[in-house]
Amino acid sequence: MAHKNLLICLTVVISVALTAGSAAAQDDGLPKSLAEAVKMEAADALPRTALYDAPKSLAASKPGALLKHEAFDGYDLPKGARAVRILYHSQNDRGRDVATSAVVLIPAGTAPAGGWPVIAWAHGTSGVARQCAPSLMKDLYYGEEGLMPMVRAGYAVVATDYHGLGTDGGHQYIDKPAQTNDVVFSIPAARKAVPELGARWVVDGHSQGGLAAWGVAELEARRHDAGYLGAVAVAPGVGLKSLSQHLADPGAASFYLDYFAYAIGHMSPGFKPSDMLTGQALARYHDVTTKGCWDYAYASYLGDTTPPKLKPGWDETPAAKRLFTTDAAGEAPLGGPLFVIAGEQDHSVPLFAVRETVAKACKAGATLNFRVYPGLDHDPTMDKSTPDQLAWIADRFAGKAAGNDCPAAAK
Incomplete structure (x- = not known):
């Protein structure tokens, strides 16, 4: 499921913003038809339980509060290892209260x-x-691609779904x-559900x-959470405008046009898919955004x-x-160390x-620290850099200084 490194051999490389898995077209892990995609997703799917249903009102709690939890x-x-699902109080991009689901993975022992x-x-x-x-x-979704190695290394992993995935809204x-x-x-919600979690944490994405x-x-840099130690950003989805310009070329990666239109519409509700999409992209929009997940799209x-x-002119609209x-990233101050990782041959989030x-x-x-992995595409960058991610994270928990690669990176 997580290994989907999509490399479409076209005269123009199709670069896409944010995928947990673009994959080589010949990769046997990719569906060869829409019917196969439906079967693959059904085989991996789990039934949604009542935990994912949000309370009618969140007025009685504050962001970070635990709303529900269940062992699974x-x-x-x-x-x-064991898992506990949680529902917790979060906020959207405008500060509106929302309920978000997550799972807490606890190592053996x-x-x-x-x-x-x-x-996190x-x-x-x-x-x-x-x-x-x-x-x-x-x-x-990620399985052995970085996620389970974190658990084996002795870390409790608090894995958010993001609001609207699992939950309604x-x-x-x-x-x-x-x-x-x-x-x-x-993080605070997970600690309420699983008291044996420690106070210190890093984020890895x-x-x-x-x-x-x-x-x-x-x-x-503004919150100054006492237990926060740093962040790891692997193939971060930056430079969205330049990436979006490649999406109109033919090929399986064109479904990201639908995802981009969906993103803009949710950020700016007055924006309609037809303000951006025409042709087959518009015709497929409903199915791609409602009937399945990555494989289906x-x-x-x-x-x-x-x-x-x-x-x-769609990209010049206010929305x-x-x-x-x-x-946009790279403009605001950082709170704590940051380790940025990129793949030299990443065709989803290009190195440039x-x-x-x-x-x-x-x-x-x-x-910050910055490392480029020669010859690696999007998912292999996550997979192959996992030992270095874990070593960097271990140093943060050990109190070691992170150093600074900016003198070379800024050139």
Whole structure:
């Protein structure tokens, strides 16, 4: 499920903003038809329980409050590990109170003195429909791609679904403030549900979640949470405007046009899909955003050689500009260390976009670590860099200084 590195061999590389898994077209893990995609998603799906139903009002609680929790044994976890699902009080990008679901993964064995060290996990694109919550998938969407190694390494993982995935209310796709809030407010709620969690934590995110992790680093410059130690942003979805310009080429990756229109519409409710999309992209919009998740969306465009047309000037509309501005990174101060990771051959979030954002942050006075992995595409970057992520995280919990790669990165 998580290994979907989509490399479409076209005269123009199709670059996409935020996927937990773009994959090589020949990858056997990808669906070969829409019918196969439906079967794959059904085989991995878990039934939604009453936990995901929000209270009628959140007025009696504050952001970070635990609303519900339940132990759950239906995931594919490392031996001895266990899981607790939670529903908690969060906020959207405009500060409106919302309910968000998450799962807390607890390692095997007994918690160390001071409690389990915590990684707040921010996932990449799983879809935009309610059923696309990773906590409603047997493999939690990422499985062995970074996620389970974190648990085996002795970290409790608090993995938010993001509001609107699992819960009702609509997912604010690639909305940095909304996903940042979902990550930050998941931590105190998880501690209420699982008291053996420690006070100290880091955030680690990939793609859409990499942007959220960067957002947490920016937010912590203002919040100053006592237990926060730093952020890891793997292939963060930055440079959305430049990335979106490649999406109108024919190929399976064209479904991201539908996801982008969905994101803009949820951020600016007056924006309609027809303000951006025409042709097959508009015709498929409803199905792609409601009937399935990543596999379904990918398979919906298989074999399509007709370039989806975009309405001229859509990216200059106030709604589109709001998305690009809201999701900008590298301009705000950072709270604590930041480790940015990029793949040299990433065809979803190209290296130039990450490098430009890192350079911008460095010139603005940030202190960060930056590493490029030669020859790696989007998901392999997450997978192959996991040992380095865990080593960097271990150093933060050990109190070691993170150093600064900005003198070289800012050039």
